Amino acid sequence: MPADRSKRLTLRRSCQACVKSKRRCDQGWPRCGRCLGKDINCEYVNAPFTVTSTGISPAWQYMGVDYSIANATFTPQILAPLQLEMMKEPDPNIIQLLVAGLRDLPVKFAQNNKNIFIHPDLYTNVLPIPVREIHSICKLNIQTGESSRVTFILSSMLRQHSAKIYRRLNQAASFEELLGYSQAFVLIQCILLFNEDGTKRPYSEVISAMLAGVAGKLFQQAPIQLPHALSPRRAWLFAESVRRTIIVCFMLRSAYSLNTRKYSVRTPFVDSLPFDLRTNLWDNDSDIAWQDALSDSRDSMVSLHEWSDGLAAGRVYDVSSFSALILAACKGRAVFMIPTPPVDYHMDR
Structure with a gap:
């Protein structure tokens, strides 16, 4: 039986709607600009780069670190902006x-x-x-x-x-x-x-x-x-x-x-x-x-x-x-x- 593609490890950063429509995603949080403009649900496989509890994208955490946590649930948090x-x-x-x-x-x-x-x-x-x-x-x-x-x-x-x-x-x-x-x-x-x-x-x-x-x-x-x-x-x-x-x-x-x-x-x-x-x-x-x-x-x-x-x-x-x-x-x-x-x-x- 073929593997369930939805459960594979992915480093995708665009939201699911933009991926499906083959459009560029600006990775806005909690909704990207395109989804916000269309007033549709905006879901990410991996939360955008700047909104996780550790300050980095889960995508980068997954890169060869631990395949067992690929389907873990993360609660994104918006961090205070870093100053120049x-x-x-x-x-x-x-x-x-x-x-x-x-x-x-x-x-x-x-x-x-x-x-x-x-x-x-x-x-x-x-x-x-x-x-x-x-x-x-x-x-x-x-x-x-x-x-x-x-x-x-x-x-x-x-x-x-x-x-x-x-x-x-x-x-x-x-x-x-x-x-x-x-x-x-x-x-x-x-x-x-x-x-x-x-x-x-x-x-x-x-x-x-x-x-x-x-x-x-x-x-x-x-x-x-x-x-x-x-x-x-x-x-x-x-x-x-x-x-x-x-x-x-x-x-x-x-x-x-x-x-x-x-x-x-x-x-x-x-x-x-x-x-x-x-x-x-x-x-x-x-x-x-x-x-x-x-x-x-x-x-x-x-x-x-x-x-x-x-x-x-x-x-x-x-x-x-x-x-x-x-x-x-x-x-x-x-x-x-x-x-x-x-x-x-x-x-x-």
Whole structure:
């Protein structure tokens, strides 16, 4: 007997009426604009992004976390709007800490096939073409040394490759391809924007807009259903890779602005991005170790705003390199500047 389609895990964010009519949904709550105008019922499989009790969409909670809660009932709550926050004249040491951490991402990837937002275990056989290409480029970047002529030639090549990748990600035939090109684009920008030759390039609104556009495209085109063939760990790695790539896009955009203009603006959308508390799962290298470290999925997701607040208040134990970059980007603080949390808490909420 075929499976009941209505009970399948879905990441759809549009309301049922708009899906049925094949119309664009503005995801308004409690009724979208179209349903409100027609005075008809407006029902969501997943509540809109800004109205859940945790500040994130249940759709993002479902992305590979726990298939057993796919049919759970949620009671949406409207949160108070998050305010724009402009970080002016931050500590230069914090800026350099953030820049150094992002500059190190291509190096880590070249050395280990892995960094804070790319995980090799997501792929069964070989890395996707765009990820494999950027791996070779990252290795070449390490090998160039201090030769100014070689560095100039490499930078020129990277700018051309960056333009090609950006065109291809806008023409991606699948979401997996889009994710691969997006990750490659981010790594190239980490090399170009934070080169070590001391050259300060003028701030480019185009580059900033491209980074924001990549993050927005990933968020908007996230698949409405995860492949059933994925194991629980690979499903989680897929979802976490998407979440982390989006966060790193905005982190890179912020660091670029801080490094060139000495200020950065964070928006409510960035603060509302979903974040998985269980950062230790990223570094569990086997299905068994991953399963052993798995905690209760129902309480694992918070917003980036909640997570950064918890970091700054010292409510997070065992801060990872990913968390340290978030702390610098969102709060302008280093790990040594925060209180030491209780050893028996991962995050005390």
